[in-house]
Amino acid sequence: MMFKRRSDFPSAGYLPLAIITVVVFLTTLATASTLILQGIIERWYHDVSGTWTIQVIPVLGDSPAETQQQIDSIMSFLTNTPGISVAQPLNPQQITQLLEPWLDSAELVSNIALPRLIDVVPHTDSLVDAENIILSLINLFPNIHLDDHKNWLNNIIQFGCNLDLFLISLLITIFTLIIIINVHVTRYKIATHRSVIEILHILGAKDDYIALQFAHESLMQGIHGGLLGLILALPVLILITGWLANPLEGDFWQTLQPIQMAMKLIFLPIGVALLAKVTTRMTVYKTLARTVSV
Amino acid sequence: MSQASSNIVRFESVSLQYGHEPEILRNITFSIAAGSFAFLTGRSGSGKSSLLRLIYLAQRPSQGFVSLFGENISFIERQALPAIRRRLGVVFQDFRLLDHLSTLDNVAIPLRIAGVREEEVRKHVPELLAWIGLARFLHAKPSTLSCGQKQRMAIARAVISRPDLLLADEPTGSVDSCVARRVFHLFIELHKIGTTIIIATHNECLARQFNFPRMHLEGGRLLLLDTQKT
Numbered sequence: 001m002m003f004k005r006r007s008d009f010p011s012a013g014y015l016p017l018a019i020i021t022v023v024v025f026l027t028t029l030a031t032a033s034t035l036i037l038q039g040i041i042e043r044w045y046h047d048v049s050g051t052w053t054i055q056v057i058p059v060l061g062d063s064p065a066e067t068q069q070q071i072d073s074i075m076s077f078l079t080n081t082p083g084i085s086v087a088q089p090l091n092p093q094q095i096t097q098l099l100e101p102w103l104d105s106a107e108l109v110s111n112i113a114l115p116r117l118i119d120v121v122p123h124t125d126s127l128v129d130a131e132n133i134i135l136s137l138i139n140l141f142p143n144i145h146l147d148d149h150k151n152w153l154n155n156i157i158q159f160g161c162n163l164d165l166f167l168i169s170l171l172i173t174i175f176t177l178i179i180i181i182n183v184h185v186t187r188y189k190i191a192t193h194r195s196v197i198e199i200l201h202i203l204g205a206k207d208d209y210i211a212l213q214f215a216h217e218s219l220m221q222g223i224h225g226g227l228l229g230l231i232l233a234l235p236v237l238i239l240i241t242g243w244l245a246n247p248l249e250g251d252f253w254q255t256l257q258p259i260q261m262a263m264k265l266i267f268l269p270i271g272v273a274l275l276a277k278v279t280t281r282m283t284v285y286k287t288l289a290r291t292v293s294v
Numbered sequence: 295m296s297q298a299s300s301n302i303v304r305f306e307s308v309s310l311q312y313g314h315e316p317e318i319l320r321n322i323t324f325s326i327a328a329g330s331f332a333f334l335t336g337r338s339g340s341g342k343s344s345l346l347r348l349i350y351l352a353q354r355p356s357q358g359f360v361s362l363f364g365e366n367i368s369f370i371e372r373q374a375l376p377a378i379r380r381r382l383g384v385v386f387q388d389f390r391l392l393d394h395l396s397t398l399d400n401v402a403i404p405l406r407i408a409g410v411r412e413e414e415v416r417k418h419v420p421e422l423l424a425w426i427g428l429a430r431f432l433h434a435k436p437s438t439l440s441c442g443q444k445q446r447m448a449i450a451r452a453v454i455s456r457p458d459l460l461l462a463d464e465p466t467g468s469v470d471s472c473v474a475r476r477v478f479h480l481f482i483e484l485h486k487i488g489t490t491i492i493i494a495t496h497n498e499c500l501a502r503q504f505n506f507p508r509m510h511l512e513g514g515r516l517l518l519l520d521t522q523k524t
Contacts, residue, residue: 006399006406008399008406195390198352200407201376202350203379203380203403203451204377204379204408205376206376209407292372293354294353
């Protein structure tokens with residue numbers, strides 16, 4: 001067994017190990033799910049931020065050719081406006097494809113007077129005067145609406161912040177739970193092995209000698225239970241990510257950054273093990289100081 | 295009696311009482327010189343084990359003061375006790391071996407507590423166990439050993455770290471007279487190499503066979519202090 005060290009105390013059995021395994025398993029799932037969501041949000045943010053969408057609302061009575069002419073005029077304006085990197089109109093078929101899943105019928109969609117859309121990407125390295133461009137556009141083309149996705153981005157940012165808070169709260173809760181479990185398990189072990197502790201004290205052991213043995217066992221249980229919990233959580237995580245990857249398509253796995261995520265998740269068992277060790281050691285010191293008079 | 299400076303144990307007007315129970319030890323005063331060998335006799339329940347508990351610091355006196363190796367331990371802080379305890383070897387009446395550990399690990403405890411390197415532990419413990427006839431039982435658990443073997447294991451644990459003071463509580467209580475005599479001879483050998491020894495026994499006949507001072511406890515009082523023998 002890894003880092004096996006002799007102990008004067010009998011093994012605490014598998015219950016603490018099982019508790020840590022379950023706690024780390026659940027924490028890994030919750031943490032990984034939060035990290036995946038954060039990854040998705042970051043991808044959305046990256047895709048949407050710094051882009052505008054111009055909606056050209058068809059004027060009642062205008063033919064498609066007239067609408068197309070207006071689109072061409074707007075494109076011409078955008079192409080000649082400094083600071084615009086890309087301006088790409090979506091063709092009506094693309095818009096129909098986007099709406100079809102919601103309205104359930106391509107025929108119905110084609111009968112609706114849908115606005116035409118133009119994706120605009122300003123230069124990232126230039127300070128674009130968005131308001132001025134919008135005013136100019138609206139002056140020239142009163143039937144357009146320019147959306148710089150600010151509301152949407154603000155919501156995403158807020159949701160991302162909420163996720164961060166959730167993750168921090170979750171980790172604080174889990175670590176508090178581990179501290180409470182460890183304190184109680186350690187007190188129980190001290191009570192159970194009271195006679196062994198008394199003999200060790202009589203033979204000249206300091207509290208430190210006893211605390212180190214308890215702490216080492218907790219560390220080992222933390223490492224083994226933590227790694228087991230992590231390993232058990234991996235197949236579940238692969239299923240979850242596989243399930244999420246299907247509708248999201250594209251470079252989802254790249255967005256997910258599995259190696260970086262694994263690097264973050266590996267800190268869970270390490271953190272749990274170290275926390276268990278420190279908590280146990282402190283509990284032994286405090287309990288012995290309180291309950292042993294000589 | 296020896297001079298105060300060379301006294302390894304000194305009791306002065308010591309009384310011991312558990313809770314509101316009657317006093318177990320009453321106004322005990324005696325001293326043990328370094329390098330001496332003493333018997334503590336008395337019937338069962340006379341307070342021998344309690345007196346030894348005071349010496350090996352498992353109990354604090356209700357009254358009076360106890361001095362060990364020149365230090366008044368009645369008011370000493372708990373953190374300072376381990377250093378004093380490491381100079382003691384104790385053979386308990388009920389052995390108090392750790393059942394989940396092997397003979398080697400049981401006997402090695404005092405060395406490991408003292409921070410002796412594992413190679414030395416692995417060298418010295420088998421040597422001692424061979425000397426007391428337990429070489430074959432190095433890895434045996436106490437539950438698989440006879441009473442006499444456990445007794446020797448307990449003695450080995452008490453002497454492995456070469457204590458300055460060895461306390462033995464009824465060390466022959468659960469062995470036959472032949473083994474008892476061998477155990478006493480083992481203590482005498484240890485005494486010859488300078489260990490101070492106090493043996494508590496109810497077997498006065500056995501104690502009389504050896505020419506050593508004898509303290510007698512009766513009704514919680516130290517009635518006889520036979521210090522003329524050497």
